Amino acid sequence: MARPIKETPILFGNDGRRFEERMQNPPKVSPEKRAQIRHSYETVVKMLIN
Numbered sequence: 001m002a003r004p005i006k007e008t009p010i011l012f013g014n015d016g017r018r019f020e021e022r023m024q025n026p027p028k029v030s031p032e033k034r035a036q037i038r039h040s041y042e043t044v045v046k047m048l049i050n
Helices: 013-024 031-049
Strands: none
């Protein structure tokens, strides 16, 4: 039987402000890095399907 999921902690102070800032302004990813990530993803999917 599965264990119950614990309650998600609430962030306060600097941790909360940092988290909110990152959610509002996510880091930019270059097109080259995006292509590399997509290629890796497609490779993994092909391995799982076969």
